[in-house]
Amino acid sequence: MAETRLIQGRYRLLDLIGRGGMGEVWRGRDESLDRHVAVKCLKPLGPQQGDPGIGRVLRERFRREARVAASLQHRGITVVHDFGEDDGVLYLVMELLEGRNLSQLMDDGVQGPLAVPDVVEVTEQVAHALAYCHDQGIIHRDLKPANIMRLTDGTVKICDFGIARLGHDAGFTAKLTGTNIAMGTPHYMSPEQIGGESVDYRSDLYSLGCVLYEIATGAPPFDHGDAWAVLLGHRDTAPEPPRAKRPELPDFLEQIVLDLLAKSPDDRPGDARELAHRITAARGGTLAHPAPAARAPVPPAPPAELPDWTRGMTNGPKATGAVDLRAAVPLDAAAGLTGEWISRIDGRRTPDAGQARRTERSTAPPELLSVLATRHTAGLSLSRLGKWEEAVEVHRGVAAEREQALGAEHPDTLASRYEVAFTLSRTGRPADALREYEHVARGRELALGADHPDTLGARQEIAYVLGQLGRHFEAHDLYTAVLAGRERSPHLGPDHPDTLRCRHNLAYNLSRIGRLEEAHRTAGEVADARARVLGPLHPDTLVTRYEVAYALGRLGRWAEALQTYREVAEARGQALGADHPDTLAARYEAGISLGRLGHSADALALYRDLAADRARVHGPEHPETLRARHGIGVNLGRLGRWEEALEEAREVCAARVRALGPGHPDTQVSRREVAVGYGWLGRWDESLAEYRQVAEDRERALGPGHPDALAARQDEAQLLERLGRGAEAAEVYGRIAQRRGE
Template sequence: MAESRLIHDRYRLLDLIGRGGMGEVWRSRDESLGRRVAVKCLKPLGPQRDSTFLPVLRERFRREARVAASLQHRGVTVVHDFGEDDGVLYLVMELLDGRNLRQLLDEHKQQPLPVPEVVDIAEQMAVALAYTHGQGVVHRDLKPANIMRLTDGTVKVCDFGIARLGHDIDFTARLTGTGLAMGTPQYMSPEQIEGDAPIDHRSDLYSLGCVLYELATGAPPFDGADAWSVLVGHRDTPPVPPRRQRPELPEPFERMVLDLLAKEPDQRPQDAADLGGPIGDARAEVGDRWSGGARFAPGGGTAPPPLPAWARSLTTGSKAGAAHRADSAPAPVADGLTGVWTGHFAPGPPVPPTLPDRPLPPPGLLESLAARHRTGLELARLGRWEESGAVHRSVAAEREHALGPDHPDTLASRYEIAYTLSRAGRPADALREYGRVSAGLERVLGPEHPDTLAARQETAYVLGLLGRHLDAQQVYTAVLAARERTMGPEHPETLRCRHNLAFTLGRLGRLEDSYTMAAEVAAARARVLGPDHPDTLVTRYEVAHALGRLSRWPEALHQYREVAAARARALGADHPDTLAARYELGISLGRLGHGAEALAVCRDLVADRTRTQGPDHPETLRARHGLGVNLGSLGRWEEALAEAREVCAIRERTLGPDHPDTLVSRREIAVGLGWLGRWADALTLYQQVARARERVLGTDHPDAITSRTDEAQCLDQLGRREEAVEIYQQAAALRGRAAPSAPRDAR
């Protein structure tokens, strides 16, 4: 293909990245959005192919491409677009900065990767496969060449759907005289080799075992001189245990790999989520042996150790007692709370495993329950809250029977039950469970033990979710006083509690108090943790938010600029918290009338959100909403209206017609229609939004009142003065009754 070729009048092919049996991959530029992408061009049909197959091929391509594009996970390559151009089928994907595992192994001259790196890759791949299998998608050709290791350490699985398509099109090689469709022999499952058995997600798990075996030992489990001997090995020969070749491998890792390589699918782990327990055990063993050791960096040399829990989940916070990875399912952020709001639930002083009036638990029971507890934690990390809660409830019941209701292990399980309830959208149930846990911990450990305070702090958080901000403030205040007495005023957990209290004061309408406390916490965290520590930046972000609510936009803009730059340095340009700060930067610029600069920030943010999270992600749509608002502020109302309509249509499809975000977009359409003088059309939409908000939020909610005011202003423009006055009066009466803690309309 010529270097200057333009695909579909949009994607300009710049240089060839790679070529294989399926086609070519080009580094390209999306001329529409101005971003770099990868374009995979599949080989056209050869002259020997029956032309009647072309429509079938196109349909299968569209089917597989849609499946690939539907996958939205940090562990899976994002597919942006697909189509056909001059007879060539193409996929448009995110352009990844890194190398695939085959390249890394080749660079190491087929030597195995460092053990900590192997365990880390295993963990990330297990999470990615748990997600894709949960979506009903099977890869079918998992191998090192299809797994990317980015420069920041992220692992991404590529080419979902392409393996099946290759089989359909017959691009793949075939074993001479057998008619057996080939994938990649070193990584094929026995059921793929047999060809007549159904293929499901457990085939991917077998291939995962082959990949991990090679990463850990330097060679696949079966690597004979010819393809047939390799296939026979997969089908008939037990693999050599990897620790015979590399004794320093953790035993739990070896056991997991051998389980994955079971010949019969029913004998393998049945779900990628089941790998969390052995991977956690292997990671713990690796941490004991290699603590302080250098980590392998994808670009060569060494890399810093993984970010701690507070740096991996800043957008959503981290709960007491569990370190969350960045690839876990995002938690809902409670109306502007951007930081971490709890302490760490660490075991208290040792307590005998049996109480005096209880018999000794059966041998192995406590270890079994501990393993199931870890399984519950792994399910939570995957965002499978209902399943996680079910596991913890089962474990809690058995621990209570064996150890008693107030044993720390029992209370730890009950704590996890409460946490999963809060994350599953059941805050009232979580509140009751936290009450039981707090009371038990207070009896066993005392009212000011760190674990007791952590549980009480989670109670305050759930009270906030329920809109009981005054109650939350009282609990936070009491916990803060205890933390200051027992830990000191500048202990990180004390500062964490003060951060939460500052946020809660803002929800109560005490904006000056909220700003003052947040600024004090930010200064203290800078002294204790450093100015660029993620916790410091979380609070500085909250300071900027408070300044904006106080209409002190020049100061807010300065804070957001500094936070965005610092987060880019500490967390990376594409980290969700960095992108969140850039969004607020664009909002601040717009508030100050810097429309052109705000528009540029929003355009870049939309491109980066689309690339990293996908076009339909709520945060991508939020960025597009901001783009439309800025277009309107520059008087470009036709463009603003088109953007609002597109965002509203996607939100309605993905979130529902009455979701608050959908209603915000519908209101923005009405705003654009009004500015274009189409007041009758605008009135219809304003009335729709007002009725929906009253139905969903209540008549005295500030957003519902705002919509009534919108309706009145529109009636005024249409000359219907008496109707407008009546609605103005109703809105004023409702505003006088509105609670000060209710959320504002979306900015």
Template sequence: MADTRLIQSRYRLLELIGRGGMGEVWRALDESLGRQVAVKCLKPMGPQHDQAFTRVLRERFRREARVAASLQHRGVTVVHDFGEYEGVLYLVMELLDGQNLSQLLEENQQHPLPVEHVVDIAEQVADALGYTHRQGIVHRDLKPANIMRLTDGTVKICDFGIARLGHDISMTSRLTTTGLAMGTPHYMSPEQISGKEVDHRSDLYSLGCVLYEIATGVPPFDQEDAWAVLVGHRDTPPEPLRTHRAELPGFFDRVVLDLLAKAPEQRPVDAGDLRRRIVLGRTGEQPALGPGPLAQPGPGLPPAPRERALPAWTRSMTAGHRATGATGPHAERPDPAAGLTGQWTTARATAPHTGSFVSVSAAPPAPDLLAGLEGRHSAGIDLGRLGRWEEAGEVHREVAAQRGRVLGPDHPDTLASHYEIGLTLSRTGRAEEALHEFARVAEGRERALGADHPQTLAARQATAHALGRLGRHAEAHQLYETVLAVRERVMGPDHPDTLRCRHNLAFTLCRLGRPEESWRLAREVADARARVLGPTHPDTLATRYEVAYTLGRLGRWAEALATYQDVARARADVLGADHPDTFAARYEAGISLGRLGRDTEALELYRSLVADRTRTAGAADPETLRARHGLGVNLGRLGRWEEALAEARDVCALRERALGPDHPDTVISRREVAAGLGWLGRWSEALVAYRQVAEARTRTLGPDHPQTLAARDDEAHCLERLAQA
């Protein structure tokens, strides 16, 4: 392959940038899209390899390439394409600008990384692992070489080369019987070493090994002999990190030691729990020290560093039972920051706005209760991902109520549940209630975590989104601008969260009737996202979609069409041809074709879109009906009014059953029925339909709304035509 230097007449290999036991990684040019990518080539298997081994290896590569390509998270390397060329398997990924953690350590002459970098890396990797584990994927080979820190500070997990679907046990057993090495000794969990079934907690152990090394400069078990390393993982308790490096925060020492628990059930419940503990640890502040001598550290330990003060909600904490159930030399070593680790829980909390205490529980909640609530919280999130928003809302409401009782109303876990309630309300069209929920979370997080904390900003941004859903765009605009100013100051102008806020601001400007400003801002955000995330990252494509929308509002339909078509092609490559976002871009391209008078092309586009939507989502899905509505409109534009009327009537009836008679989509379809009747000269029937439209808009929008007044004008025009008949 290196001789031809061109794969599939598309990917031109430019420079070898990495080589391992199983293959090579090249910097390459995707000549179809004009972008630079990384291409990983799996070495061809020679005749010395068993054919069954080769067959299994290829099967695993194809399966897991599809899995990797489905992952969409800023903390996971984006996979663009994969395939086989001249007997060589290849994977096409985003080209990352940065260094892996192994390189950073080597560059630092094996000295540990700065503390703030270590903690930030831990939080970002925990967030990414939480996402992949919720998809049912276990990495199985986390190590410094597989974690990249980009030049902008973003951390990405790379190389899901031996990852597997969590439920795919049979595939794993077949692979391990071939003798294929699964994992790297310095970072393997005890259960992985013993050949037992592994789950997401094995990745948490490996992450603990990685964090130990970048925080101290050495792995937890640093023997030269591989067998001695494996025995260490299996049998030897690791030394506390602060025996190597005294300035490490106490909470971080405990978090990593908990990750390195020998038994999986003694580690954090999941990556979400891990991330929560890190976030709480990062936001703590040093409490004021009272009079009297300081407590002496335990034997053999250096003096503990001064901790920062705790957030307000931790002031009434009491030393309870360890949530992890850990025993031995590292169990129950309370210090002023214990509350930030998630190991201790509140016995009472301060009532908001009053300063008085309210009873939460007579004793600290049992660890299994907290773990059960965390599991139900995750289950609620999973229900939402399946589109079962009503059920998800019920789960989150129950968990929020119980967390409020046992942890307090301002505890981050309680607020996290209320945030999820807000999301479910927003998804089920209850924007007013969602607004109330998000505002409550924002206020609670500001008290607990501070005004500039990322979680506080996320809640305020969600509040602005809810305001926009209610049509209160001026208020949303003001709030977005406030949040953006903080994000730019705290995170920098190119941080993905800052760019997301700027994207939302551009969206709001357009809804305020300021399309020129919206277009300029959206174009800037699209360029920045392309630079930071890559030109085909879903977020970049979402902003380019907004650029196209603003171009349409400015009447620049040819440019809008070209942009929508580019976005549709890129989304088909990145997300798949049947992804809803790909369909959405195709739908808007049809709108643009119609605006340009290219009705025949628009009609054909909508025919294909209706077929694809019906195949993937069903005939009664709202988006299928939206595509059918577009089909009917273009039939009318071509003068095929009998067909247009039949289509409009079918869509109207389906929408009325699914959405109700006064839903805006139903009313639009009824107006299309009236228009078809009018064009066919059936004015008395058209009058009935136009009156139904006007009455529905009066009920839902009010008598003076512009759309209601337009419906009354249609009714008056119909009466005039009847008078002339």
């Protein structure tokens, strides 16, 4: 779509900020009122849907739901300004929100839960918004982390109120998608929704309970491997109490979550307003916090089947692993609103292995296999676009249907299971990915042999996820074995790109287990080989040269590391562009090297330029922008400019609290920098308060025995000792020794 596209002669589309299954969201400008807005364009129906009546139904439903959404006026609900149709595309004009949804906030915490105060605040604000909507007779029906936004000023807003319901009629959805996959996300569906019963406002309360459970513990209440198990969990199984997964949660919050997750709507809180009052009372200290009452296990329901609409359903995206859609592949400017919705796909990785090799005779209908092959390819396309969560659900569905049609060990089934594992590993779920890869590797070894390229590929990915899980010594042994298999294979050999990728990963892993000289030597050999095979400016070549620089830094050879980082940054600028994230990352590491060499003035200048570029490309409160600004503060301190350093550190800390949350590791690093600045300026009481806050935050987030939490307590003790408060220092040192088991 061209950036100058004008909707209804009034709304000018400026840039794409989001893309999902229903359509796209653009940042736009209302030229009549001269204000920025968000414009949601629903994906148009193409002729392949086959039923011309569906378009009429969709338009009528859209108008009805848009009117409902526009009638809602509450600070906790996204404001809808306008809606209509332009050149066959339905559009909705909303207020432009500055913030991140709960899914993204959990990603910022490395797929972890939110801080407890944030969970309580979100609960209270969402409860008030739901109470208002339920008073209007409106039910959301699709409450999930991606539909709840926290703005930069702390306001929490529910998005897609009413519009999310467009795809929830099962028969209508099946006609629209042609895949027999019902829309909606099973992780947040109430038992009455699953049972196909009529729902009321209490269904929203159950969905809210699922959301709160996830942001409080890091996982949904029923986090099973397939959609059928999730649905049965909602219907038949009592959830594990949240404090069993996160003991620091307050009793009252656990009780509220469990009350919301009651199987029967009659056993849930009376309404959202009652829920809001409970939260408000608890925050004010007027609500007793009794230990949660033991709940008897919910007896299993009779072995009745779930509704027909659930058949073939996949899990759908959970909060963790959400993708920043602003980084999506740019659209074809000539396509326009009604053009193709998946564009510019590069050639990532292997095709569907089963399309090229059939080792079993199938009795499945050829038309079914053709549909599954098309869906497999669509899943690959989603991965290439960075839509990992959508990709994993497509591949899960295809894998399940291929297993039923072809068998568990058929190459096509294993190809789909491989893609499931690949996407899981890229969305922060390495343990789940490991199980899938191990299954694929066993099946391929039995069918193809241990040294077949497909078998080696699966085993190499096992090594990769072992590294993600911190099991670097196991990863090293497996990389070594896979490398030997690749080098002796007549189909691969030492210079094959897959062999070089394996050697690169081996070099990376060697540095993580402390074998730095070997890591440096191996990375250098791979970089030379990739330059010869792929070219000096190929992204893979530059990735390995980046690894060479990292190893040099670990070895203390900072001058060589600096030179290599600078060369990588320059080469990436030529090959990828000056504003590409990889180019900017190399510049950041060059700044680290300058600081290590004592060139603080040069490092300061570099970080000022980098922060300005990051802010222009990503925004002023993007984590990478704030990381560059942190470097500014550090080097101001190294230059003895402590007043400026303290001011920078305080601003970055405040921005990180807003963008990442108070418990995020980057926020804690900034808070420690604030403490250091206070200390250098002789403001000891303020310095001590900050050190203690860092220690408390780390203990809450990581546990009191975590090395980072202990290091923060060590800072506190050293400052107490410096202030002559020996008895207090000795007490803190004693607690540290006890937690270390000394």
